[in-house]
Amino acid sequence: MSWEVVIGLEVHVQVNTKTKAFCGCSTAFGAEPNTQTCPVCLGMPGQLPVLNAEAVQKTILTGLAINATINLESRFDRKNYFYPDLPKGYQISQFAVPLVEKGYLDIPVGDGEKRIGITRIHMEEDAGKSMHEGLEGVSHIDLNRSGVPLMEIVSEPDMRSADEAIAYLKQLHQLIRFLDVSGGDMEKGQFRCDANVSVRRPGEPFGTRAELKNLNSFRFIKQAIEYEANRQIELIEDGGEVVQETRLFDSAKGESRSMRSKEEAHDYRYFPEPDLPPLRVSAEEVAAIRAGMPELPGQLRQRFEQEYGLSAYDADVLTQTRELAAWYEQLVAAHPKDPKRCANWMANELLGRLNDAGRDIADSPVNAQALAGLLDRIDDGTISGKIAKDVLDAMMESGDSADAVIEAKGLKQVSDTGAIDALIREVMETNPQQVEQYRNGRDKLFGFFVGQVMKATRGQANPAVVNQRLKILLQG
């Protein structure tokens, strides 16, 4: 009998505000340790938190984008636990009534879609950073991150495979980047995932789950979930029982180990945060935030397919980020004649070259106007599509315009029929046998003549003109 894996995900997203959730300290990444702290985020006695309006608005925007309910009154609670990177001894979070509830995200599964429920998004604050490596008997603490605003996005246990979990996470990651509510940089800890994993026989109630902590890359998440599901299946098949626990995935070893013993099972003793009255937002504020919602990835994909006639694949590639989509639309605006050619050149040629160079579209040496300039030269017959690829290479290298490259390298296509006719005659004179055979019906030799003429011009002859003139002259 088969097993079914059941996965629910908790994603911590750092909200990209300039200041922390409850104080005016900067959130800039990479500052000298403990230079962005104050009595509030250090948990000094008597300090009062004041919530960041921007963090509230960005959480509401995210809630609206996942079709969720925005609670016009929500509350903050204290989550109590001891760890040196949590100076107050509690984290301010939303437990009883979160700002956002009951949304969903549709994820691609196979050829179709699957709806993944999102239970809630609540606001909370991040902890500081502990460092242990290379230290004897002590740990070092940097509290610059203490108090940075987070959204915790909690899904329903709706995913049934590691692949579905990854599809959900990628969709969510793309969404928060589109909404510009987070940098989403996983290496900087701006998008962190905990996975609740259990197994069951199909149709039976949920099994006991284990929580996998702090998974910080899509690849590790997949590995960790698959490892955990297999561990539980083997355990049960050997007559054992899964215990509810937190496990830490070791990406180097590809396995997980128990992190907290049962004696210290979570007992956060939540209670209402007395320093913060309820958070009230008006329906008008929510409506204003909704009105400012940017076009979302799915809508953009659909529009690109309909408006520009792109394939589903190209539309998907060009809407991966807001920056890519905007770049494509600039390209089309500069070369409106052929949006499909624009998509081909951008998706296949430009992005391929940028990828090879390890660069982002934002620092592409060729901008949309420059690429449009290259496409114009293909359209007006100055260069062939084949030569254009070499021109693009040179443009990537030098940052020069297409015209400058074509001029400097003398790549201008030969379309002059007089010059091409002369070349064709030359080729015919040096290959009298082939001419004879062609005239006796060996049509296949046509390609040979095209090749010879192109070779004689180092690829610069206009292929359409060559074809046309060859047909006439070979007939004799």
Place this chain on the structure above:
Amino acid sequence: MDIDVKNVAMLARIRLTDAEATELGPQLERIVGYVEQLAAVNTEGVTATAHPHDMAMPLRADVVSNTNQRDALQTAAPKTESGLYVVPKVIE
């Protein structure tokens, strides 16, 4: 009402001797029992009180207003090194 005094103390990181735990148990139970009288009140249809003051939360504009005060703030720490707080080793 039966309070696991040792567990409560552990969660609060308070070290108690057995004698202290035995002494505190009944005291804590009396306090909780006192508060529990509230359970007798009929709260049907009454909205839960989120906060003693009926006020909404004032919000702050997202503008950096704090500067680096590390040196001053770290005078309160028992031990620092290169700007980092030094604490007993935390085992994961």
